Amino acid sequence: MREALEGSQAIARAVALAKPDVVAAYPITPQTHIVENISKLVADGNLHTEFVSVESEFSAASVVLGAAAAGARAYTASASQGVMLMSEVMFNIAGLRVPLVMTIANRAVGGPLSIWNDQSDSMAVRDSGWIQLHCISNQEAVDTTLQAFRIAQETDLPVAVCMDGFVLTHTMEVIDLPDQETVDAFLPEFEFARALDPAAPKSMGTLVDPNYFPEVRHSHHAAMGKALAKIEEIDAEFEKVTGRASGGLLTVEGPKKAKVGIIGMGSVVGTMMAGREHYKKEIGDARIIKLRSYRPFPAKALRDAVKGLDKLVVIDRAISPGLGGVLGTEVSAVLSTLTKAPKVYNYALGLGGRDIPETTYRDLLQTIEDKDAPRFAVLDADLDKLPPEDR
Amino acid sequence: MPQGSDNSKRLSELRMKHGRPPASPSEPTAERTETLREAQPRFRGLESGHRACQGCGEALAARLVMESAGPDVMVANATGCLEVFTTPWPQSAWRVPWIHSLFENSAAVASGMESAMKAKGKNTKVLSFGGDGGTYDIGFQALSGMLERHHNVLYVTYDNEAYMNTGIQRSSSTPHAATTTTSPAGKERMGKRHLKKDLLSIIAAHHIPYAASASVAYPADLQRKVRYAMGVEGPTFLVIHSPCPLGWRHDSALTIEVARRAVQCGLFPLVELDRGALTNIMPIREPRPVSDYLELQGRFSHLFNKKDYRAQEELDHLQALADHNIEIYGLRGEGVDPVDTTGMSHVKRGGPLAGRN
Numbered sequence: 001m002r003e004a005l006e007g008s009q010a011i012a013r014a015v016a017l018a019k020p021d022v023v024a025a026y027p028i029t030p031q032t033h034i035v036e037n038i039s040k041l042v043a044d045g046n047l048h049t050e051f052v053s054v055e056s057e058f059s060a061a062s063v064v065l066g067a068a069a070a071g072a073r074a075y076t077a078s079a080s081q082g083v084m085l086m087s088e089v090m091f092n093i094a095g096l097r098v099p100l101v102m103t104i105a106n107r108a109v110g111g112p113l114s115i116w117n118d119q120s121d122s123m124a125v126r127d128s129g130w131i132q133l134h135c136i137s138n139q140e141a142v143d144t145t146l147q148a149f150r151i152a153q154e155t156d157l158p159v160a161v162c163m164d165g166f167v168l169t170h171t172m173e174v175i176d177l178p179d180q181e182t183v184d185a186f187l188p189e190f191e192f193a194r195a196l197d198p199a200a201p202k203s204m205g206t207l208v209d210p211n212y213f214p215e216v217r218h219s220h221h222a223a224m225g226k227a228l229a230k231i232e233e234i235d236a237e238f239e240k241v242t243g244r245a246s247g248g249l250l251t252v253e254g255p256k257k258a259k260v261g262i263i264g265m266g267s268v269v270g271t272m273m274a275g276r277e278h279y280k281k282e283i284g285d286a287r288i289i290k291l292r293s294y295r296p297f298p299a300k301a302l303r304d305a306v307k308g309l310d311k312l313v314v315i316d317r318a319i320s321p322g323l324g325g326v327l328g329t330e331v332s333a334v335l336s337t338l339t340k341a342p343k344v345y346n347y348a349l350g351l352g353g354r355d356i357p358e359t360t361y362r363d364l365l366q367t368i369e370d371k372d373a374p375r376f377a378v379l380d381a382d383l384d385k386l387p388p389e390d391r
Numbered sequence: 392m393p394q395g396s397d398n399s400k401r402l403s404e405l406r407m408k409h410g411r412p413p414a415s416p417s418e419p420t421a422e423r424t425e426t427l428r429e430a431q432p433r434f435r436g437l438e439s440g441h442r443a444c445q446g447c448g449e450a451l452a453a454r455l456v457m458e459s460a461g462p463d464v465m466v467a468n469a470t471g472c473l474e475v476f477t478t479p480w481p482q483s484a485w486r487v488p489w490i491h492s493l494f495e496n497s498a499a500v501a502s503g504m505e506s507a508m509k510a511k512g513k514n515t516k517v518l519s520f521g522g523d524g525g526t527y528d529i530g531f532q533a534l535s536g537m538l539e540r541h542h543n544v545l546y547v548t549y550d551n552e553a554y555m556n557t558g559i560q561r562s563s564s565t566p567h568a569a570t571t572t573t574s575p576a577g578k579e580r581m582g583k584r585h586l587k588k589d590l591l592s593i594i595a596a597h598h599i600p601y602a603a604s605a606s607v608a609y610p611a612d613l614q615r616k617v618r619y620a621m622g623v624e625g626p627t628f629l630v631i632h633s634p635c636p637l638g639w640r641h642d643s644a645l646t647i648e649v650a651r652r653a654v655q656c657g658l659f660p661l662v663e664l665d666r667g668a669l670t671n672i673m674p675i676r677e678p679r680p681v682s683d684y685l686e687l688q689g690r691f692s693h694l695f696n697k698k699d700y701r702a703q704e705e706l707d708h709l710q711a712l713a714d715h716n717i718e719i720y721g722l723r724g725e726g727v728d729p730v731d732t733t734g735m736s737h738v739k740r741g742g743p744l745a746g747r748n
Contacts, residue, residue, distance in 0.1 A: 021510035022503060050506035054499065055536035062496035062533065066467060066503025069490050072510050074503070092492050196465045196488035196504065198515050199402040205491035206478035 002176050007138040007169040008033030010177070011077075011103055012040075014142040016047040017183040018101075018149045021072035021190070024052040024063035028082040029115060030165040031105040035077060057082035061089035061102075068093075068100040069204060071195030073149065075100065079165055080107035083121040087128065090158075094129030096205050097220070099152035099192060100159075103145065106266065106317070107165040108352040116353020117165040119266060119317035122294075123326055129220055131159040131227055132295040134265035135246070138163070138173040143246045144292075146178070147234050150187050154234070155227045156194075162294075164267040164317075166353065178242050186241050224296040231293050247290055249298035252305050254287035260365060261306060261342065263289040263331060264315035268349065268356055272315075275361025283365045286313075291327075299334045306335060309342040313364050316348045324348075324376035347379040354380050405462040434461050434486075441484035442476040446643030448607045448633030448650060449473055449549040453520070455610050456547055456631070459617035462487060465504055466518045469497035469525035472556040473549060495529040497521050498537040498546060505542045516621055519546045523564035524554045526630075527588050538597040538626045545620045545627045551635040552587070559638040563588040566658070567712065568705040569690045571638070576693040581705050586712070594628045595667040602628040603663040608651035612661065612673060632659045640689025652684035657713035660720045674724025678717055681709045 005013065011034045015023070025035040041047035050067075054060045057078055064074035078086055083104055093100065104122045108114040122132060131151060135141040141163040148159040163169060178186075194202060208216055232248040239245035253273060254261075262272050269290040276288060289305050291298075306312055312335075316325030323329060328346025335341040345368050350356040360380075367373050383391045436457025443450035453473055457464075465488040468474045474491045477484040492500045501519035508515050519537070521530050526548035537544060553571045554560040561574040566587045570576045574583040594602045600623045605613040613631060620627035634650050636643040653659040654673065658681055661673035685691040685706070694702045694709075717723060 022506045024503065024506075050510045052502060052506050052540065054502075055532060055539070058496065059499035059502070059533050059536055062492060062499030063503035063506065065492055065496075066490070066500035066505075067507040067510075068503075069500075070465065070504040070507035072503075072507035074507075088493060089496060096490075096492070196490060198405070198463050198465060198488055199399065201486055201488045203478050203483035203485050203489045206480045206483060207475050208480045212480055 001179065002174055004172055005138070005175045005177075006033065007141065007163065007171050007173065008105075009037045010138050010142050010173070010175045011145055011163070011169075012037030013177055014145040015075050016041050017178065017180060018073065018075070018146060018187055019047075020049050020075040022050045022052065022064065022067035022074045023076065024054050024060045024067070024074070025076050025078070026054050026057045026060045026082065028057065028079050030107065030169040031077040031079045031082070031103060033169060034103060034105070057085040058089060061086040061093065064100050064102070065089060065093050065096070065098055068098045068192065069096070069196055071190070071192055071197070073100075073190035075102065077103040077105065079105040080109055080115075080121050083125060084109060087125050090125050090128040090130060092205075093158045095216070095220070097156045097194075097223070098158060099156050101145065101148045101152055102158070102160050103141075104160050104162045105165040105169045106162055114352035117167050118351045118353065119162070119164075120319075120351075122160060122162045123318040125160075126295065126326070129157070129224070130295065131155070131157050131224070131231070131293070132162060133159065133231070133292055134162045134294055135168070135292075136267055136270040136290060138168050138171065139175055139244070140246045141168060142175055142177065143238060143242070143244060146183060146187060147238050147246065149190075150234050151227065151230055153190060153192065155223060155230055156192075157223060157227060162266065167267045176242075176244070182241050186238060228293070228296050228298055231296075247292045249293040249301045250305060251290045251292070252287060253290070255285050257308065258285055258287040259308070259310045260284065260368070261287040261289055261309040261312045262315065262361070262364060263291055263312060263327075264317070265291045265294055265327065266317060268315055268317060271356050271358055272361050275358040278358055279362040279365075283362050286361070286365060294327075297330065297334070302331065302334055303338055306338075306342055311368055312342040312344050313368060314344055314346045316346060317350055319348045319351060319378065328376065344375070345373060346376045348377070349380055351378065356380075402463065434458055436460060436462070436464070436485065436487045437477065438484045438486055442479065443472070444635075444637055444643070446634075446636040446646040447472075447476075448635060448646050449522070449551055450476070451646070452549050452607045452613070452631045452633045455607070455613050456518075456617050456629075457487070459614040460516070460518060460545070460621055463514070464516045464518050465489070466520060467492070467497045467501040467504060469521035469530055470494035470556075471522040471525055473520060473522065475556060494525055496533050497525060498530060498544070499533040501544045501546070502537045502540065502542045505544050509543075517542075517544045519544050521546070521548050522555070523548060523550045523552055524562045526550075527564040527590050528562050535597065538594065538599050538628070541599075541625055543624055543626070545617070545629065547629045547631060548590075549633045550630050551633045551638060553635070553638050555635045555638045564590070566709070568694060568709060570693060571690070581693065581701050582690070591630060591662070591664070595664045597626075598667045600625045600627060601663070601665060604630045604632070604659065604661050606632040606650045606654050606659060606661060607634070608632075608647050608654060609661065609673065616663065638690070640692075641687050645687055649684070649687050652679060652687065655679045656681045656684045657717040657722055658684060658709070660716045660722055662720055669720065672720050672722055672724070675717070675722050676724060678713070678722070681713045682706060685709065
């Protein structure tokens, strides 16, 4: 059914369709709306779940860990400082291979305090071992949330669905929510083979010494590799039942003969697609690559996607001070095995919620026309605002 | 190992065997008369063969708790000695479902497990274990949250009064004047400068259905408290005084004696609280001087230096703390003592102490 919904509200409805047994969350803008909406669904009797209103993000992550380990479908949501507080538990959830789903409503990490959108939070837990899927619209976030529950239980890996805070979470969009029968047919009941059960006791999270630890990490890495195919397969199945795909690992838009490409994650990709429509006649037609699966990283699909490009702009919505862009660095590494790799220009944009208008498409293409264009820059930083020594 | 549909059958067999009838969530269990079988449980939830030190009070306490709790439980265990010595992969000493996540979240993980049981309509009781570091200090917030949200979880803290797993560092449960590796005695210091946190009073302030302290020196009392807590629907809390021969620096053979003297001098009162109100105490009719307890332990040896005037001051301070406990909990008891403890401090026991008072 098509309805005009705010992003957070749409996610709450999608989570309800997945019938979670346990939901735990702590208020932290902008994901707060999601759990507020879930609470309302519970209060109105439209969702039967154990809603645990915890005393911190740390406990939110711990509660869903315990719930999923005990065999329950579990969900949480967080953002920004909350993700940072959860991070120790997030590593633990993944390391114990506990399948559950969380929404990260992407937001900057302080200090100084910024409540606005960028992707520093999910980037900070990049190495936690979670699957990380990025969405460019609320429809995609709804669909990806439903897919995430299935990916989690088919891979024994936790899945983070990343959506840009405010830009998506607080934006009204017409959403096509699948009906309950469709979701039930797509998403089977939760099953976790290693679930805690008094009739067949298992010990989980034991002390693992150096004789076994590298094997634990190797198998986790291998499982992430196998998840690549699962993510595509489940997206394809979702398309079968709803007529709508979310873009597998990554999708490519634009002409095959394009010489310039732009890659990014999240809502900025939508902005680039719109910018392309506006400015392609004026400045040229670029290939837009929408990276959906950030972890596992689709190296092969990316190498295929850049074929024929001379230049590739990588947009980062986070920064690793002292290095530059993280996605940019990773893309460069992955493309380094190509004999004819495009030249990579890595730009951090929209840090701490600085608006990224459609004109950015034009500005990016203009910037890289210059043969002395920087290979990395915080492109929208206004240096005049800084004292001379900091420029 | 039974699998699939056999699970529920096996579980109900186990329940019957151990005196817990097939439970339903609505069934009140607290008022049920205890069977003789229940009073003599033999279920070994924590098996022997683990790697605890000789004379480990915590290992003993955990075994006693598991015996009384029975098979239809699952455990969330904080990081610490108990976790480390019971589960060196690929071995495990646990015969019940058991999970360790982190140092500071066992109460929150247990909250999640209990919520899962509720959602699934199961009645398996969730236990949450932590040491004093994981409870008094780093896991305190998660514990408070669990109690406030009224999860049906029995939280047990094995109190050995310092961070023993990391090498005997002071915690907020370390008693005043005790030496640890981060509160050593020296020219400027007489061990830990601060008081042992009165955790039970803080727990009591959550007005949970049941909170109690117990000691490995009194196993029957300890197990009765566990069984009572198991029958309560809602959050329950048990702190168990568990000597650590390595950290307290006493003879491994004296674990029980040390624990007993802590109770008998009033420094570790055994009490029970119902929604914050004191309902029961273990009376000590003739309290022993605290020095009887302290002298057995190397961590207090600096208090027995006759040449140091500060030593007597600290001994007096600790005696005053014990006297305060005796006063506020009424540990001398009233009326006739149900347990005849008269003269028990004068009984000469075997071992290295024979001949001493």
